[in-house]
Amino acid sequence: MRNIAWGNIPLMSDVDEQMNFFNEMILQLFNKHAPITRSKICTKHTPWITENIKLMISLLDKAHNKALSSKSDANLDYYRALKNYVTGAIEREKRAFFTFYINNNKNKPKRMWDQLKRTCPLGDDSANQSIIPHHLCDPNKINDIFLHVPGNDSVDSLTLQYFEQNKFSKNSFEIDSISQEEIAKTISNIKTRATGHDSISIDMIQLTLPFTLPVITEIVNNSIKFNKFPDSWKIAKIKSIPKSSRVEDFKDL
Known part of the structure; x- marks a missing residue:
C-alpha cells in the first residue's frame, strides 16, 4: 500500500x-x-437433510441394490415402500425447516432472505x-x-x-x-x-x-x-x- x-x-x-x-x-x-479463487459447488444447500434422513437414504440405497441383484418381488416391494416413506420424510423435514426458520426470523428479514436465496431455485x-x-x-x-x-x-x-x-427565491442548490x-x-x-x-x-x-x-x-x-x-x-x-x-x-x- x-x-x-x-x-x-x-x-x-x-x-x-x-x-x-x-x-x-x-x-x-x-x-x-x-x-480470487473459484470453487465449484456440486451439491445444493439442503439443511433439511438431517442425519436421520441420511441414514434412511443409505438404507434405501441398500434396498435398491438388493432388489436389483435378487430380482425378488418381495425385495422390490420393500424397496418401493421404503422409497415412498423416505420421500415423505424428506418433504416433512423440508416443510418443518422452512416453517421453523421463517417463524424464528420473521423480525430479521435480511437473515431470512439470505437463507431463502441459498436454498431456493430462484438464487440459481x-x-x-x-x-x-x-x-x-x-x-x-x-x-x-x-x-x-x-x-x-x-x-x-x-x-x-x-x-x-415563478421561482420562490434566487437561492441555488449547493x-x-x-x-x-x-x-x-x-x-x-x-x-x-x-x-x-x-x-x-x-x-x-x-x-x-x-x-x-x-x-x-x-x-x-x-x-x-x-x-x-x-x-x-x-x-x-x-x-x-x-x-x-x-x-x-x-x-x-
Missing part, C-alpha cells in the same frame, strides 16, 4: 481519470496479494438465465422499460416556462465539501458485500481505507467541485429475474 503512488491522484484534474487510476490500483493490489443464476430469451437480456432495453413504468415523463414547454418564471470523517462514517455504514461492475467490494475499500481515505475524499470533493459524477459510478449491474418459468416479454421479468 505504501508503494502505490496515491499522491498522483490529487495532481489529476479530471475526476474520471482519478477514479480510473484508483480502481486500477485497488484491483492490481488485490489481484497480486489476494486473487444459470437456471434463471437459461429460461430468459436472448432478446430479453439487453440491460438498456430492460432499464428503458422500467423507467417508463410510471408513465410519460415528457413536460410541455409552457409548464417549464411557468416554473422558470453541496458542501465532504470531510474525511464523513466519508469514513458513510463507508462503515455500507452493509452490502456485493461488487459492482468494477469488481471492487466494500471489503476491499475498508481494508485499504487507512491509506485511501484521503484519496477517496479528494475524488468525492472533486466531483462536487466540478459538478461531474464519475462515469464509472453511472454503470450498474442488471440481473434479470423471471417471475415465472415462462418468459416471453419484458413484463415477465
